[in-house]
Amino acid sequence: MKKILNSLTMLAIAGAVSLNVQASPEEDRAAFKKYYQQRFPDVPTEDYANGAYAIDPIGRENWEAIEEFPPYEPYIDNGQAMWETPFANGKGYQDCFTDGPAIAHKYPHWDKKQGLVMTLPLAINQCREANGEKPLKYKKGPINDILSYIAFESRGQVTNVVIPDDDPRALEAYEQGKKFYFTRRGQLNFSCASCHVQNTGLKVRTEILSPSVGHTTHWPVYRSKWGTVGTLHRRFSGCNNNIRAKALQAQGEQYRNLEYFLTYQSNGLALNGPGARK
Amino acid sequence: MNKSNKSLAAMAGMLTLLAGQLLTTPASAAEGASVIEEGKAVAFGRSKGNCLACHMIEGGESPGNIGPPLIAMKARYPDKAKLRAQIWDATIINPDSAMVPFGRNRVLSEAEIDVLVEYIWSL
Amino acid sequence: MRINKLCSMLALVVFLGGGWGGAIAADPVATDPKMADPKAVEAQRAIDEAENARKKAASVDSEWTGVGKLIKKAQLAMKDGDYDQAIKNAKAASEQGMLGYEQGASQKELRIPSYFKY
Numbered sequence: 001m002k003k004i005l006n007s008l009t010m011l012a013i014a015g016a017v018s019l020n021v022q023a024s025p026e027e028d029r030a031a032f033k034k035y036y037q038q039r040f041p042d043v044p045t046e047d048y049a050n051g052a053y054a055i056d057p058i059g060r061e062n063w064e065a066i067e068e069f070p071p072y073e074p075y076i077d078n079g080q081a082m083w084e085t086p087f088a089n090g091k092g093y094q095d096c097f098t099d100g101p102a103i104a105h106k107y108p109h110w111d112k113k114q115g116l117v118m119t120l121p122l123a124i125n126q127c128r129e130a131n132g133e134k135p136l137k138y139k140k141g142p143i144n145d146i147l148s149y150i151a152f153e154s155r156g157q158v159t160n161v162v163i164p165d166d167d168p169r170a171l172e173a174y175e176q177g178k179k180f181y182f183t184r185r186g187q188l189n190f191s192c193a194s195c196h197v198q199n200t201g202l203k204v205r206t207e208i209l210s211p212s213v214g215h216t217t218h219w220p221v222y223r224s225k226w227g228t229v230g231t232l233h234r235r236f237s238g239c240n241n242n243i244r245a246k247a248l249q250a251q252g253e254q255y256r257n258l259e260y261f262l263t264y265q266s267n268g269l270a271l272n273g274p275g276a277r278k
Numbered sequence: 279m280n281k282s283n284k285s286l287a288a289m290a291g292m293l294t295l296l297a298g299q300l301l302t303t304p305a306s307a308a309e310g311a312s313v314i315e316e317g318k319a320v321a322f323g324r325s326k327g328n329c330l331a332c333h334m335i336e337g338g339e340s341p342g343n344i345g346p347p348l349i350a351m352k353a354r355y356p357d358k359a360k361l362r363a364q365i366w367d368a369t370i371i372n373p374d375s376a377m378v379p380f381g382r383n384r385v386l387s388e389a390e391i392d393v394l395v396e397y398i399w400s401l
Numbered sequence: 402m403r404i405n406k407l408c409s410m411l412a413l414v415v416f417l418g419g420g421w422g423g424a425i426a427a428d429p430v431a432t433d434p435k436m437a438d439p440k441a442v443e444a445q446r447a448i449d450e451a452e453n454a455r456k457k458a459a460s461v462d463s464e465w466t467g468v469g470k471l472i473k474k475a476q477l478a479m480k481d482g483d484y485d486q487a488i489k490n491a492k493a494a495s496e497q498g499m500l501g502y503e504q505g506a507s508q509k510e511l512r513i514p515s516y517f518k519y
Contacts, residue, residue: 022511025518031519102436154420179511187465187497189369191286192516194376198516203342204331246464254462373516383500384493 008270015023025163025174027266032265034198035068036211039201049215049269052276054125054207055201063276071244072148072270072274075229079149082142086130093146100149104271105157108260110170117173117256121231139234148229151273159197159217159271161264166236177261180254181212186245192258207278218275231260308397317397320390327386327394332377335401351401362395368370440484446477447491455500463505489517 023031036048043054053060083101086092090172099101104120111118121143125135163170181192195204196212203209219232226234233255237247248254293360304358321329322338330338334347341347355361363370386394425496427499436442459463478487 023513031517035517053467064453083480145299160496175511182511182513182517183508187385187467187500188378189383189504190376193517198376198514199344199373204344205342206340244466246459246466246469247460374516384496 002021007272022178023189025171027176028066028261029265029267031161032213035197036200037217040211041188046269048266049165049217049272051214051218051275052208052210054214054228056139056210059208059278065237066276070222071224071276072229074222075145075148075222075274076152077149078142078145079152080148082146083149087128087133091131093127094190096123101153101224102157104145104154104273108161108166108256109261110162110164110168110173115169116253119251119256119259121233122251122256130223133167139231140228140238143248144220144229144231147231148274151220151271155273157271158264159266159269161260161267163264173257174264176254176263177257177259178233180258182263185234186240186241186243190243192239195215212262214269216259216266217271220273221275223277225278260265298336313393314400317393317395317400320386320394321397326390327380329398348401350396351399354401358395358399360397363389365391365395365398405460418471438484440488441479441482444475444479444484444487444491448472448479449487451475451491451498454495454502458498458501458505461500461502461505465497467503468494468501471497 009025025245033045040055048110048217049055053063094100099106100152107120107123109116110116121136121138124143124146125138128135136146163174165171167176184191184194192212195209198217200211201208216232219235220229221235222229231250233250236255239252240247300344319326321327321335330335332342332344334341334343334349336349351361354400355364364377367379367381368375368377369379378385381388381391381393410489436445451468455464455468455472458468471490475490475494478484478490
């Protein structure tokens with residue numbers, strides 16, 4: 001009897017301990033992959049980079065037609081001009097991003113020195129400000145031009161977000177993003193997971209809900225609804241507004257941490273921005 | 279309660295019921311129809327119930343399919359109160375429910391939920 | 402001598418009066434003629450309460466879009482002198498503010514939903 005009690009106690013303690021320990025990023029990524037593979041058994045892994053069009057055959061047809069004359073092309077051209085035009089002080093983006101312009105796959109990453117998740121738009125503005133230029137707005141306007149150019153040049157690069165183990169704050173930022181993803185918010189009480197995991201493949205009115213794997217590969221995006229190219233954080237804001245949650249700050253800590261978590265789940269997928277969407 | 283009290287109580291109950299019937303019967307037919315119409319407006323209103331976002335409803339266009347189609351509701355919810363509770367806060371029964379808690383989060387007022395329930399239950 | 406005394410008394414009165422006037426000027430509620438109406442005071446209090454609820458929800462990143470909108474509506478109603486409407490809107494704003502706060506506060510710990518299996 002005593003032996004049984006002891007074993008049960010040990011099991012209980014083990015259970016309690018495992019409940020408090022969070023799954024690792026790799027375990028998260030594997031869980032996402034498993035879930036979506038079960039939901040969409042016929043979709044090859046690399047196709048997830050096409051978002052909803054990986055699972056929406058009619059939408060895909062329309063999208064492929066649009067891609068014949070991509071609406072984001074003028075933005076790429078404008079972005080190239082921005083990249084190649086020196087700042088007032090004579091320097092340029094190439095001086096900040098020496099490997100550029102094919103650098104989109106290096107973001108987001110953990111910046112140990114600044115102690116934050118560094119995203120490409122944030123890095124662009126830090127480059128501008130370091131060279132006496134005014135920062136760009138993060139949702140609309142010319143940030144989308146330069147992001148379009150960089151995204152286009154970066155096509156084919158592979159998503160590879162790393163959580164460095166020499167700085168516990170990096171994992172903490174990832175876990176903040178993860179918590180955001182699974183937290184219900186807004187008057188309508190949805191979490192990101194409600195739509196993009198639980199009900200992915202199903203429709204809200206006529207719109208098919210896309211899976212989260214592949215969410216980050218194709219930004220910035222020309223969205224027909226916007227009539228222009230917009231950023232990932234603009235889309236975060238829009239999604240939050242749709243569920244009646246007040247949007248947080250574009251390129252603020254919460255959305256950058258969310259981007260860190262989200263992009264990790266797309267590790268292994270090739271970048272294919274800029275994208276075109278409804 | 280002794281026997282005579284019990285029968286008194288029963289009579290009182292019956293009289294109240296009869297009185298209630300008398301008071302509501304004449305207008306109830308027309309009232310009933312207008313309540314259903316009001317409920318339908320709440321159901322279909324995009325800034326109200328917006329039920330079509332997730333549910334197929336007869337007569338509604340381009341419904342979503344996140345939730346089950348709203349048909350045979352009396353069979354599925356013989357107890358109307360349970361239907362009301364589901365609309366009010368579906369997470370009570372299923373903490374992971376994707377359904378908007380229309381009552382708890384004040385998306386709809388109690389009066390709107392009342393008429394909505396009448397409409398949905400009639401489907 | 403008498404004049405001096407008068408002058409100093411006058412100075413005292415002016416000083417006290419100025420202090421009193423200063424106190425009144427510092428309190429916008431008391432000097433605004435509209436705020437003589439107790440309903441207006443109630444409406445302002447309701448709006449202030451709603452703003453506090455909004456801040457509380459925002460502190461846990463859980464502010465709902467309705468709260469700010471309802472506060473604005475309340476402020477406009479207040480401007481128009483419709484204090485009942487202002488109070489109604491402000492109370493609704495407070496309610497949504499607190500519900501948002503509860504939503505955020507109740508999810509302090511990460512909870513993986515049952516449909517997400519490892």
